[in-house]
Amino acid sequence: MNTNGNTYTVIYSTILVVLVAAILAFVAMSLQGKQNENVKLETISKLLGAASQADESLVMDENADVLALYAEKIEDAFYVNGLGEKVGQMNTGKENVKDIQVTTTSDLKKQNDIIKKIEDGQGDLASTLAMPVYVFDINGNDVTVIPCYGAGLWGPIWGYLAINADGKTIDGAVFDHKGETPGLGAKIADAPFYNAFHGKTLNLDGDEVFTVAKASAITEPDHSVDAISGATITSQALGKSINLWAKYYRPYLAGAAAAHQAGTAAVSDSTVTCCAPADSVKTAGTAEVKVNVEE
Amino acid sequence: MSDINYKEVLLKPIFKGNPVTVLVLGICSSLAVTVQMEGACVMALSVIIVTGLSSFVASILRNTIPNRIRIIVQLVVVSLMVILVDQILKAYAYSVSKTLSVYVGLIITNCIVMGRIEAFALGNKPIPSLLDGLANGAGYGLILVVVAFFREILGSGTLFGMRIIPQSFYDAGYMDNGLIILPPMALILLGIIVWIQRSIQKDLQEK
Numbered sequence: 001m002n003t004n005g006n007t008y009t010v011i012y013s014t015i016l017v018v019l020v021a022a023i024l025a026f027v028a029m030s031l032q033g034k035q036n037e038n039v040k041l042e043t044i045s046k047l048l049g050a051a052s053q054a055d056e057s058l059v060m061d062e063n064a065d066v067l068a069l070y071a072e073k074i075e076d077a078f079y080v081n082g083l084g085e086k087v088g089q090m091n092t093g094k095e096n097v098k099d100i101q102v103t104t105t106s107d108l109k110k111q112n113d114i115i116k117k118i119e120d121g122q123g124d125l126a127s128t129l130a131m132p133v134y135v136f137d138i139n140g141n142d143v144t145v146i147p148c149y150g151a152g153l154w155g156p157i158w159g160y161l162a163i164n165a166d167g168k169t170i171d172g173a174v175f176d177h178k179g180e181t182p183g184l185g186a187k188i189a190d191a192p193f194y195n196a197f198h199g200k201t202l203n204l205d206g207d208e209v210f211t212v213a214k215a216s217a218i219t220e221p222d223h224s225v226d227a228i229s230g231a232t233i234t235s236q237a238l239g240k241s242i243n244l245w246a247k248y249y250r251p252y253l254a255g256a257a258a259a260h261q262a263g264t265a266a267v268s269d270s271t272v273t274c275c276a277p278a279d280s281v282k283t284a285g286t287a288e289v290k291v292n293v294e295e
Numbered sequence: 296m297s298d299i300n301y302k303e304v305l306l307k308p309i310f311k312g313n314p315v316t317v318l319v320l321g322i323c324s325s326l327a328v329t330v331q332m333e334g335a336c337v338m339a340l341s342v343i344i345v346t347g348l349s350s351f352v353a354s355i356l357r358n359t360i361p362n363r364i365r366i367i368v369q370l371v372v373v374s375l376m377v378i379l380v381d382q383i384l385k386a387y388a389y390s391v392s393k394t395l396s397v398y399v400g401l402i403i404t405n406c407i408v409m410g411r412i413e414a415f416a417l418g419n420k421p422i423p424s425l426l427d428g429l430a431n432g433a434g435y436g437l438i439l440v441v442v443a444f445f446r447e448i449l450g451s452g453t454l455f456g457m458r459i460i461p462q463s464f465y466d467a468g469y470m471d472n473g474l475i476i477l478p479p480m481a482l483i484l485l486g487i488i489v490w491i492q493r494s495i496q497k498d499l500q501e502k
Contacts, residue, residue: 013367
């Protein structure tokens with residue numbers, strides 16, 4: 001048989017490609033469930049990582065059962081649009097941890113695309129946004145975790161900010177990236193960088209909600225953190241994505257803060273008396289959920 | 296083809312004809328994934344599986360492959376194996392597959408894989424080709440693990456993420472070498488390994 005003829009070559013390559021495509025499609029489909037599960041687990045542990053920073057004595061245990069921990073700490077998880085209205089509900093997994101729903105990075109990307117369209121002036125789409133909000137109960141305090149997403153130097157970067165009940169103070173932050181430069185941009189995922197966010201506030205009234213810039217360019221230290229030297233583009237991209245996302249969360253955060261203030265004013269008398277029992281509940285709770293106490 | 300020396304096929308790529316230190320192939324990934332032992336071991340295993348299986352499949356197909364599209368067919372076979380490995384890692388070893396990131400996908404461009412198919416599998420029966428592929432993957436993996444061993448223990452003081460250098464050393468003023476985590480030191484380590492090998496094996500030295 002002439003293996004060098006044109007007909008043979010064309011038929012051979014066609015069969016080979018179809019065969020390989022079939023094998024790959026089969027494998028991809030059979031492993032997809034497991035892969036999605038991994039992505040979900042990672043998102044959950046990031047969310048918990050951000051929320052648990054709200055209490056300095058809590059440190060996420062690497063081997064902790066994140067699903068159970070999430071189901072225990074979560075209070076509510078839902079979607080809001082750019083006007084601050086609640087537009088959907090996520091399953092918090094209180095009944096069954098297998099039902100937990102979170103918004104993974106691929107969904108964040110879709111929202112980011114809408115945000116970019118709005119920024120480009122392509123119509124008023126703020127009401128079509130569905131941005132996730134996770135409200136955690138960390139030792140009796142409401143901690144709201146909101147994501148941000150954007151383009152870094154080499155690929156997407158994203159993160160989660162844990163916001164205090166006052167709607168602007170950052171209690172915790174976690175960032176991650178697809179493939180920033182190791183040792184430079186990749187440092188956004190490390191503790192020294194995200195710890196700098198603690199105690200900073202979002203400037204909900206100004207144009208710049210939050211800035212990541214080099215120290216000498218920072219004008220409002222309360223609303224800024226120092227960029228990573230040698231990773232200008234990643235740092236700026238991160239600042240930009242926080243800015244952009246926080247801007248569309250602003251209506252929701254303002255509403256939630258107002259509601260919280262009204263709530264605390266009403267119960268301010270009773271809070272004084274309930275402090276002691278709340279503390280004892282807190283210690284019991286931490287032991288139970290396998291959360292390590294930092295040295 | 297009955298004159299194939301299986302011992303030679305299996306052992307030569309490990310030391311005497313090591314694909315990394317003698318043929319100097321696959322350098323890029325051996326610099327990138329050797330920061331920690333865990334990543335290096337998974338990468339080594341992935342490359343062993345990919346080189347072995349692609350050589351095996353290419354060898355089965357060797358008499359049917361049209362000569363003009365030989366390289367393309369090889370590429371299809373190699374990428375099939377690489378994507379399979381990548382998908383399985385993503386499903387069952389997610390955290391490792393995240394640290395290896397693009398480098399699993401880049402096994403496709405690892406010269407060792409194509410080189411062995413072109414040089415060995417296309418002219419030999421499937422079983423010897425399989426062994427040749429596995430052995431070359433192992434030769435690559437060995438260098439990876441050796442480099443990763445030094446980089447992790449000197450750079451982070453750990454092995455497989457477990458602390459090896461005791462805390463008392465740090466208290467006494469010992470510090471991890473930050474430079475060794477960066478790729479240039481991996482290249483220097485690799486150079487030292489080549490140096491050692493060439494001083495043992497005099498016939499590799501250029502006149």
